[in-house]
Amino acid sequence: MKQYSPEHIRNVAVVGHGSAGKTTLVEAMLFTAHATTRMGKPEDGNTVSDYDQDEIKRRMSITAAVAPLEWRDTKINLIDTPGYSDFVGEVKAAIRVAESALIVADAASAVEVGTENGWRFACDASVARMIFVNRMSRENADFDRTVDGLRAAFGKSVVPVQFPIGKEKDFRGLVDLLHEEAHLYGDTQSGESQVVPIPDEVMDDCRKYRQMLVEAVAEQDEELMMKYLDDQDLSIEEMVPVLRRAVRAGELAPVFCGSSTQNRGIDLLMDQIVEMAPDASPWTKGEEHAAENGSALQSLIFKTIADPHVGQVSYFRVFRGAFNANSHVYNSVQEQGERIGQLFYVRGKEHISTDSVGTGDIGAVSKLAHSHTNDSLVADGLDIKLEQVEFPLPSYAAAVHPRSKSDLDKLGQALNRMVEEDPTLQLSRDAITGESILSGLGESHVQIALDRMSRRFGVNVDAGLPRVAYRETVSAKTNSEYKHKKQTGGAGQYGHVFLEIEPLPDQNFEFSERVVGGSVPRNFFPAVEKGVREALEAGPVAGYPVVNVKVTLYDGSYHDVDSNEMAFKIASKEAFKKGVLQAKPTLLEPMLTLKVTVPDQYTGDVMSDLNGKRAQVSGMNPDGDGKTTVEAIVPAAEVQRYATDLRSITQGRGMFTTEFSHYQPVPPMVAEQIKEASSREHEGAAA
Numbered sequence: 001m002k003q004y005s006p007e008h009i010r011n012v013a014v015v016g017h018g019s020a021g022k023t024t025l026v027e028a029m030l031f032t033a034h035a036t037t038r039m040g041k042p043e044d045g046n047t048v049s050d051y052d053q054d055e056i057k058r059r060m061s062i063t064a065a066v067a068p069l070e071w072r073d074t075k076i077n078l079i080d081t082p083g084y085s086d087f088v089g090e091v092k093a094a095i096r097v098a099e100s101a102l103i104v105a106d107a108a109s110a111v112e113v114g115t116e117n118g119w120r121f122a123c124d125a126s127v128a129r130m131i132f133v134n135r136m137s138r139e140n141a142d143f144d145r146t147v148d149g150l151r152a153a154f155g156k157s158v159v160p161v162q163f164p165i166g167k168e169k170d171f172r173g174l175v176d177l178l179h180e181e182a183h184l185y186g187d188t189q190s191g192e193s194q195v196v197p198i199p200d201e202v203m204d205d206c207r208k209y210r211q212m213l214v215e216a217v218a219e220q221d222e223e224l225m226m227k228y229l230d231d232q233d234l235s236i237e238e239m240v241p242v243l244r245r246a247v248r249a250g251e252l253a254p255v256f257c258g259s260s261t262q263n264r265g266i267d268l269l270m271d272q273i274v275e276m277a278p279d280a281s282p283w284t285k286g287e288e289h290a291a292e293n294g295s296a297l298q299s300l301i302f303k304t305i306a307d308p309h310v311g312q313v314s315y316f317r318v319f320r321g322a323f324n325a326n327s328h329v330y331n332s333v334q335e336q337g338e339r340i341g342q343l344f345y346v347r348g349k350e351h352i353s354t355d356s357v358g359t360g361d362i363g364a365v366s367k368l369a370h371s372h373t374n375d376s377l378v379a380d381g382l383d384i385k386l387e388q389v390e391f392p393l394p395s396y397a398a399a400v401h402p403r404s405k406s407d408l409d410k411l412g413q414a415l416n417r418m419v420e421e422d423p424t425l426q427l428s429r430d431a432i433t434g435e436s437i438l439s440g441l442g443e444s445h446v447q448i449a450l451d452r453m454s455r456r457f458g459v460n461v462d463a464g465l466p467r468v469a470y471r472e473t474v475s476a477k478t479n480s481e482y483k484h485k486k487q488t489g490g491a492g493q494y495g496h497v498f499l500e501i502e503p504l505p506d507q508n509f510e511f512s513e514r515v516v517g518g519s520v521p522r523n524f525f526p527a528v529e530k531g532v533r534e535a536l537e538a539g540p541v542a543g544y545p546v547v548n549v550k551v552t553l554y555d556g557s558y559h560d561v562d563s564n565e566m567a568f569k570i571a572s573k574e575a576f577k578k579g580v581l582q583a584k585p586t587l588l589e590p591m592l593t594l595k596v597t598v599p600d601q602y603t604g605d606v607m608s609d610l611n612g613k614r615a616q617v618s619g620m621n622p623d624g625d626g627k628t629t630v631e632a633i634v635p636a637a638e639v640q641r642y643a644t645d646l647r648s649i650t651q652g653r654g655m656f657t658t659e660f661s662h663y664q665p666v667p668p669m670v671a672e673q674i675k676e677a678s679s680r681e682h683e684g685a686a687a
Helices: 022-032 053-058 085-096 113-124 143-154 200-218 222-229 236-248 266-276 405-421 443-457 522-536 565-582 600-611 642-650 668-686
Strands: 009-016 065-071 074-080 100-106 128-134 158-160 162-165 173-176 181-185 193-196 253-257 298-307 311-320 328-331 336-339 343-347 350-354 362-366 376-378 396-402 426-429 436-440 461-464 471-474 478-486 493-503 509-513 549-557 585-599 616-622 627-635 655-665
Touching: 009 022, 009 085, 009 113, 009 266, 022 065, 022 074, 022 128, 022 266, 053 443, 065 266, 065 343, 065 362, 074 266, 085 113, 085 298, 085 443, 100 113, 100 143, 113 128, 113 143, 128 143, 128 236, 128 266, 143 158, 143 253, 158 200, 162 200, 162 253, 173 200, 200 222, 200 236, 222 236, 236 253, 236 266, 253 266, 298 405, 396 405, 396 443, 405 426, 405 436, 405 443, 436 443, 443 461, 471 493, 478 565, 493 522, 493 565, 509 522, 522 549, 522 565, 549 565, 585 600, 585 642, 585 668, 600 616, 600 627, 600 642, 642 655
Parallel strands: 009 074, 009 100, 100 128, 128 253, 158 253, 509 549
Antiparallel strands: 065 074, 162 173, 173 181, 181 193, 298 311, 298 376, 311 362, 328 336, 328 376, 343 350, 343 362, 396 436, 396 461, 426 436, 471 585, 478 493, 493 549, 585 627, 585 655, 616 627
């Protein structure tokens, strides 16, 4: 593949809802541009961008895949992204390194959540937006309805520049408003069309959509607006430069249409990407440090994968300068030098060797020693950190349990490798339960990551919900006595303590003593405290740690020969266990501050669901943009699967965050269930 200047490069993130046909569209574009010799199908598992075993198995995109092609002396780097919300991190990474987003909408469906997410992410990143209404040959396809939905959702900046001729199985071509001509396609998948005059039967549609286009373009230019208000006709020659400028500035979003499975409209789509999409010239996305650093290398790693054949592969975008093979670069984030070996372009799983990746282009390199996703690779001597991908925070957590001793030995390293590859995964360890916790964007996200880990590293695990970090405490003051006396023929053991146990709301634990008369020698005080602290680790209610308690040693007795530290530790431990049972023990549960942002029409359903989760709603705040944020205090045990629940309630349109708030007593009925579950768990462990 030859080198292209940034003016002849288009980096395009292909985004949209799952099953809208993004991967098939990329297949059609590659085939039409002669980058491939046949069009693959996701259901056949032979597409360029869905090459991972998990993608083939599930017939869906899971990771972003780069697919470059050459069209009209221009290189178009397509980045095919997943459409399901568990994998939005891949979408954000793709948009970060692209100048434009091609939003794929299904002609037979309403505006779906993946379409909305793609639009929102593109707006947030200030990239140009273009829309392709796909699957025009599908049953129930309706271009007019889809455009109305798009304009209702995203505003009047959405403007058709094409419209179809025929619908559903009769879809046979389209009208190009910019060139005032029609294109008719044959029955083959060649993608070749015949240019003809606009048919009379679609002239009403032509007038309607041309009026829509004229109004949108006129609003972008004062001179054209004056002509429009004076009822003068606007020529195509006048409108196209203004339209192109507005699209590149993100002010207008042109709508194209076609059928990727039939390869109709794909050639015209690529023509318009070349004509309208922003090029990859340096600093078009607001990067800093431009002029003062000349042509020195500045690049960003936006994706990392573990390739079973070549090891770790790092995908990067060059924002300035050239990335050369067999060179040395500096990782300004890790503050480490990196030696670069062979470079290559990627097209799905295919690696195309190159000696250099120029400004604006996307390439890959393998086996970097210190670099990960979001690191900046720059020329030696530069201390520049490029803007990083803002990955979403995890919303679902799973406890990972190895199935065997050999799996345990390999688990830590394998999990760390998965987290390095996917920044939307987070790994932690619960200090109380000892569980390894893998967190991600959803249940399927975590499960797919574990399946991949099993296949790549041979580590087999079981995943389940993490144990909730319950605590136990006391709600009354009491005194407790215990005498530990043991005689075994030689030196015996003797320890005798009186403990006062009382609630301590503001601290986890406090130990004090007020022994008088030397009934317990001072040198045994540390042993008494140690025994109590050991008893704190597992309370008598359900085996959870005891908190918010004050223990005072106030009396006891000792033996000159048989008393020792071990005896007093045992005595204090047993005295504490006995005393807690007398002091009205209470089970505490962690409470979270939950903030849920949903479209207004789902607010009632969300409130109803929260009421069923024992939530205490503290506020509802409309944002004036059709969304409401509900704030509530909710038990952690009730929202372990909330990512899945909220997705179901809001069709994926809701977002939420949680933050630890405090502990509070568990209701008696729930406490009994927790005790029973803990008892069964301990019985199973003993067996």
